[in-house]
Each structure stands twice: as C-alpha cells, then as structure tokens.
Amino acid sequence: MAASMVSRAALSGLRLSPSRRLLLDPLKGSRPTSRRWLNLQEYQSKKLMEENGVAVQRFYVADTAAEALDAAKRLDAKEIVLKAQILAGGRGKGVFDSGLKGGVHLTKDPMVVGDLAHKMLGFNLSTKQTPKEGVKVKTVMVAEALDITRETYFAILMDRACNGPVMVGSPQGGVDIEEVAASTPELIFKEVIDIFEGVQDDQALRMASNLGFKGPLERQAADQIKKLYDLFLKVDATQVEVNPLGETPEGQVVCFDAKINFDDNAEFRQKAVFAMDDMSESDPTESEAAKWDLKYIGLDGNIACFVNGAGLAMATCDIIDLHGGKPANFLDLGGGVQERQVYEAFKLLTADPKVEAILVNIFGGIVNCAIIANGITKACRELELTVPLVVRLEGTNVQEAKRILAESGLPITSADNLDDAAKKAVAAIKK
Template sequence: MLRHAFKQRVPTIGMARPLLVQRQLPTLAAKAFVASQVRFLNLHEYQSKQLMAKHNVNVQRFAVVETPEQAHNAALSLKANELVIKAQIHAGGRGKGEFSSGLKGGVHLTKDPAKVPDLVTEMLGYKLKTKQTGEDGVLVSKVMVAEALDIDKETYFAILMDRESGGPVLVGSPDGGVEIEQVAETHPDRIFKTPVDIETGPTEQQTLDMAMKLGFKGKTVAEASDQMQRLYELFLEVDATQIEINPFGLTPDNRVVCFDAKIAFDDNAAFKHPELQMMRDTTEENPREVEAQDCGLNYVGMDGNIGCLVNGAGLALATMDIIKLHGAKPANFLDVGGGVTTKQVSQAFKILTEDQNVKTILVNIFGGIASCLTIAEGMVTALKEASPKINIPIVVRLQGNQVEEGKECLRRSGLNITLKDDLDEAAIASVHLAGGESH
C-alpha cells in the first residue's frame, strides 16, 4: 500500500483500508477526521476478484461460502491440490488475527478438503480481531475458499490517479508481497512510475517496459503486459482512483496471476455504478455514518464527548479544532451542508444523540443558503419531538442570514439551549457542560 512514495491524495477507501493517502489538512482535528473516515465503498477480497475476473484478469479460482455445507461443496468442486480459506472482513492482517472461537489466524491452508468445513465452522459467526479491527474484532459472515497457487515470483503493480502527474500512473516494483511503503523508504530506486495519457491509455510499450522492470522475462513479459492492460480497462470501467495488486505474481507454470487486490473508487462517480453500490457491505461500518449518508448528511464518528453540528466542511473542521484547543475532544465531524432542510437538522440531532459518549452538543452555524432560522426551526422540531426526550445540554452559535430570527426562535422554544455569539465562548461553554475544564 503505497502511502509515502507519491504526493497523490485520494479518499481512504478500498478492500482492506488500502493506500492511506490522506488529504493534507493542517488542523489537529482534521488529521483525526481523515484517519477515521470510512465513508466510501469498501469491497471484500472476493468482490475485487469478481470484478477482475469479469474483465479477464487472471485470479485464483474461488467460491464464497456462508455455511459449512457450502464450504464442503466448494472444497470438492474446486478440485485443487491445495486450498486457502480466508475470512472476509474489511481489514488487513487477517493471517495473524485471532477469532473469538479460539481459532488462530483468518487465513489457512490445507490439502485436505475434508478439513475445510471445520475451519469455516470456527470462522463463521465469530469475531476476528486483527491489528486493524480494534479490540472488539469484526463478525465474520462470509469466507472465501480458493485454490492455493505456488508463487515463483512476487511483484507489485498499481494504477493510481496521481495529482502530481495530473492523471493516472502505472506504479510497479519487483519487490512484491511486502508493504510497499517499506520498499519506498529503504529502496526508492526499486519503485517505478509511468504517467499515462488519459486520452489514449497506456501504450503496449509502456506496459512491456513496466513488466521488464518488474523482472518478468521471456514469454511472461507479454503476459504481464496484457494483464496490466486489462487492469487499466477495469480501472476506467469502474471509475477507480486506485487498483493495487500485491502480489502481482508468477506461478511455477509461468502464469501471471493477481493474488490480492485493493480497489478504490471515485465517490463522485458512484451514481454511474449502481451495481457497485449493491456490493456494499455496511455491517462493518458505523451505523450512524450509514444512517447519515442515507439522509444526505456528512457524518464521521470519533471518540470524543462533544457532538458537533455545523454547516460547511471548513467551519466543521475549525469547530473541531477549537474544541481540541480548549482541552476536549469532538465526538464527530458533521457537516449538514449549505442546502440543509428542517427535516435533515432533525435527523442530524437524532444521529448525534444516538452516540452514548456525547455529553454536550455544539451547534455552529453560519447562515448562507441555509438560514439560521431554518437551522433553529429544525432544532426545535427535533428536540420537542424526540422520544425519549433529549436532555443533553446544547450550545448554539449562530451568525449570518436571519440570525436574529433564528435566535428568537430558540429563545421562544423554552428549550435548554445556551446561546453564544462568539465561537471561542461557545467552545468553552461546551467543554464546561461536558464536565471538562477548558485550557
């Protein structure tokens, strides 16, 4: 996962949190916000392989199972000399993970098909904890059973959108099967980057040259080049921002195979690909984030105790920063947007109060397209209609369009709301009401 070798910046997305190329945001809270954001389409390993197989990219033969019986049938039907059984979760480090069943490792190899159902039984319905899942682990509901192939050569290949190049680039290294960041740090000369003309795509000569740089020889050069061309076709077809293959391997019988893939998508093109959105598995996502997205709100959960409701991403980040400045932590990033409706404000409050860690809510609004009155009316509706009643103290700072009308609406409501004109004062009040002491 190439984090540091290039200046490319894309959202954090993909099968197992690939390519954490974060936006360069200078603020304290912003850094935490980007690192925890998982708002985009995540694919399981088997789903990435399905997409590649559809585009004639070489992958292992595999089956996805949800019961031990299906696992038994898959193990027999694959007729492989050796089988690999992989738990499917949106996290890396599965091989070194541990199940709540006691089973060690989320990836197992066996030459005996009869052992597959027992392994799958200890995976399905149990939580797998890895270095990327946190202490609770993630519940496993699907397992991939695939043919295990020997690898004579492991290389790295990726196609990414690169801001510095102004378009897609091919990236490769002869050192595959390891973390590419480590290669970039210790042997940057072994990472090769080739810009691609977005109008014509990679030329045959470009992919042939890349294959030779990766160490392919003889007839395998042409096959590796062909696989790169097919991967680029997939890259365009699904509006990807990244396709990363590690390892991009060579088998003993000279087949070039993509053994593992991480695919990131352009979120702005999601409307063009309803078939991809149907592949989304929300069971591993923060339910409040899923609910917010369904409501058209931009919400990212965090680990603080002051809930934030703000209109505008920049203002939201500034609000999070000032909370940090005064010694507390924001519980979320929530940008309701410029065209927010009264109904959306009501939904936003519902989502905020579903977080049991929230002790105070800070509302920071600059009225523009959405006026302060719209926000205030939404707040009053949400608080009066909430069941059970919302007893969390709320601090509100309104400025801009219809600010006086908005304040008057809140005053007349009789609700437990603290009004502040100054953002610094509002943040200090929020910290005190949450039980903390401002710095």
C-alpha cells in the same frame, strides 16, 4: 493484503489506503479524498476482476462448511487456501471465538477445509482492525493456492495533482507500500494516464519493466495492467490496488489480492456493483447517517460536533481538544444540507449516551444559515434536547439565522467564533 486503515480519530473520518497516502509526499501535491462508503469483500473484488479478464486464482465462495468442502474438492488443486471474508485487515493473525487461530489457512487436504470452515462460519473473528468483540464470519473463500516466485505492488488511482488517473508501482510488493516509499523511494514508479487516451502500450510495458517483469512476463504484465485500467474505468473506481501482483513458477502473472474503491457519485450507473455492498459489518450509526447523506464517525469523547465540511469538522475537533475537551464524533453535514438532515443529525447525536454537550459550527457558503437554524429549533423541540447546546453560525443569511435562534426561547448558547464556541462547550461539560 498489506493495505491498512489509518486511525479513525487521527483523520477524523477520512479513510485512505496506503497508496492514497503515499501520494501525499513522494508524488507531491495530492490531497486526501473524502470517505467512500462502498466496501467490498475480497471475493467480490476478485469476481469483478475475473469478469474483466484480469488473472486471479480460481476460487469459490461458501456459506456453510459443507459448501466449503465441496468447493475444495471441485478445485482439484495441489494446495488450497481458505480465507474468512470480513472487511478488516490482519485476518491471518486473527483469532476466532471458536478457539481457531488465524482467518487464513493453507492445506493440501481438501477434507480439512470442511473442518476449518466449521470453526470459522458463524463465529467472530478478532483482528487488529476489528472491534474488540470481533466480526461474525458469514462467508469463506476457498481458492487455489499458487506459489509466488516474486511479489510486486501496483495501483491505479485518481490523483488531483495529475488531474486524472495515475499508475503507481513498485517491484517491492506484498508488504506495506508506505515502508517502501519511506525507506527506498527510488523503488516507487509513477505513470500519469491521459484520461482521453488511456494507458498506452509503451506506458504499460515501461511499468511492467519497472516492476521487474522480464522476457515474456513483461508483455503479460503489461496486458494485465491495461485490463486493470479497463476495469478502473468500467466500474467508476477511484482506486484499484493490487498487492501483490505476482509471478508464479509456471510463468504466470496473477493478481493475488486487490482492493477497489468506488466513487459514490456513480452509484446511479453502477447499481450492480453497489448492490454487492454488505452493510452488516458497518457501524449502525454510520449506516443511518449515510441514508441522509451525512458523514458520521464516532469518537471517544463527550462533545458532539455538528459541522458542515470535512476541513471545518477536523478544525472543530482539534480546537475542542485544545481547550481540554474531547470530541464525541465527526459529523459532516456537507454543502447542500436541508432542514430534515439537520433534524436527523440531531437524532444521531442525542442517541449517543456519551454526549454531554453539542457544538454546532456552521460556515454558510452554499449553505443557508437560516435553514440550519430552523432545523436546530425543530430538533430541539421535538427531541426534547436536554444537553447544553452551543451554536456558532457565520456566512449566508446569518442575521436571519441568529434571529430565529434568539426568538425560539430555547436554551441555546451563541458563540461569536470557533474559539469562543469551543470554550463554551468545554465549560458546559465542566459545570
């Protein structure tokens, strides 16, 4: 689909799909959400949609070339699309280390599917969104290829400015929705959903009309919109994005591609959904951090950032850069941090061979600075820290925290403010 992931470094750990970023300007007043950890493969999202009455292409999933060939025969379709399943965009233009070009292939001959799958499964696919070495393909989706007469864009997402969910749609689908918003903002339509009433018939029909569906297709599209909202509620989604939501020559409204984002806080009641999470493509350090409720994103610099709060983390990365340094990571401890999390965070930071200094920048609100200080001293001793450590603490119980650090006898450099801390961290690298 047209959805893409923005630069990790630029947002320092915040990932947004196009429709989320779209709301920052045309719909006014919204703000980025924190990073969501669950990321489903395309076939998994389509399975959830299919189970909830949303119209999708007929499809099968295969782990071997033989299974793919059998699936193609069972589909008995005029044309078949074979898609490599990885958590990255740009698959169609990707390249396999087997020599095969393209992670998406169309064919009218079921026998070709087996050969193509043989060149996909077990090989790395490199796209504009994967690491240089690519990502190993373990699964392929074999689906019925349908002709699309017209493509539209539709999404449901949580929007702070609306105090709840909002529908966003455009008759210009199948492309980067941000480009549509920038060049033709009048083609972006919004419907605020009353969280108590849900999507009303008139709202669904109005959105379907704005998307350009006419005649019987308008009601059909409205029904699909209502079913997508039912799915949105049922799985505790923060976003359901369909691009394209298209119509076929046979007069069917079909969700051809979808991206679903979920609320981490609902994991306790969405166990079946979260059980589908495939962590094999995730960065090992990020996965380990998630076990301790830490948000970690590796960057290219050499000064590790140890911070509580996403905004403070971004400010810390920026001020390090301002003073001529380069952040090695974005690490957000969050609000309810405990000593063990501080220790585990230090383990992650010191395991990175690029790290030549560590900058701790904590603003204690609901966080007790003394807990941070005890975690720091424990980590320094047990991990035998060898790189320079600069610590700036402010807020709750800060005097007790400073006493703990001062009496530890450890080579810790204290800083009075963020600017001072960044200067000292950069200076430590240059010594």
